[in-house]
Amino acid sequence: MGLLDASGISRARRKLTLMARTHSPIDKVLLLLQVCKRVYQSLDTQPEQEVTSEHFLPALAYVLVCCNMPLLLLEVQYMMELLEPSWLTGEGGYYLTSAYASLCLIQSRPQAPPTGGMTSEAQEKLREWSRRRGQENITHAPSNQNQRLVRVLYQEGGQSVVRTLQWVDGEPASSLALSCATAFAVGQPHCYGLFCRAAGGEMKPLPPHALIHEAHAHSIGSLPSLSYLRVDHDTGKVRRLTRGGAVDLGGSVCEE
């Protein structure tokens, strides 16, 4: 079984650096998945040998050590906090968990008995996290049905802000756009519009007459999310990180 070579490591490092620069937890987790795929590919050298999590976990830990990014744990925690529960139980969640487990492994003492491997501090944090996110899910879940809320991301230059806004049944996108203009204190509202992320991952403008609840179908997770962007923004740029529903993890596109 192989491990990533020097060029593979620097590639992984570039992806993780890019991950640190993006804001969206979804984009971050997709980049993490690309790194994990590379690790798998490097392991899969002998046709007759099955690559399992047995091999993957230490290999990932090795790559993370080589990448030497002290703030990686923070990144992982960022995703654990902000990803929708549906993402946390999916493939992204699995590999996020593996990254977290690898970081625990790295932090554990080499000769620690089997009970080690996870510092008590990490255990406590995990507990707390589980409790908090679990609670949040219970308290938020009912509101999805009764309250009309939408999460709107506003990006301008290097700055991005997320606001949760309320809307009423039958309200068209144009009137929500007006609320956005106020919420984000935009000077020229006519230059901005609402966008939603389609199933394929790319950003699509929401027609002014479109109804908000129809845009739900395109949302990810429990709370619908839209973006409030300049109409002339570079959609290509937003697309780059999340292409295709199944996500092509080959990802040379993500190199910058």
Added chain:
Amino acid sequence: MAAGGAGGNNKTYSFKVVLLGEGCVGKTSLVLRYCENKFNDKHITTLQASFLTKKLNITGKRVNLAIWDTAGQERFHALGPIYYRDSNGAILVYDITDEDSFQKVKNWVKELRKMLGNEICLCIVGNKTDLEKERHVSLEEAEGYAESVGAKHYHSSAKLNKGIEELFLDLCKRMMDMAQAEERAKGNGASQSGNVRRGVQIVDDEPQAATPAGGCCSSG
């Protein structure tokens, strides 16, 4: 929809199942066999090696299974809670020719019951029945043990593709029953959308065992 599934009639149940067991008992082969019907074949060209999904339709209800494989070596044991938290089911695999792997399953059972209580459906699976002649774990002992801890016992051979389909189907039915019982226990008020996420229940000093949230009447 988060773990825990959903009530209603047309909703989809989503369950998280964690695979536990020692290194070479064949748990990965088992799940690959189930999800892709492949055995020891070169196929892992994508990320589909440790995290697998399966869609089922059981008595007209849709079920999405997310199967989380774990690293089974002893030195990774402590990482278990990171993987099994919020699981609806656990498949604990041992090798029928390896007494020690059965002992490891017992350790996992103890830990899961302590951390997650009765909210998790446990399956104990004796794999490699194609090596029956070299059996070192007696059937009576294994079945007796499973019953004593409220788990179900199964036999499988990933190599011959035996017992696997049944095992997963049975597990799904049990998880559905549990999810339905949970919903009933909570009452079917409008505020209930069914996706109760269960955190790892931490028992600090006293193993005060499970709060019976998945049980019958008195929870809630």
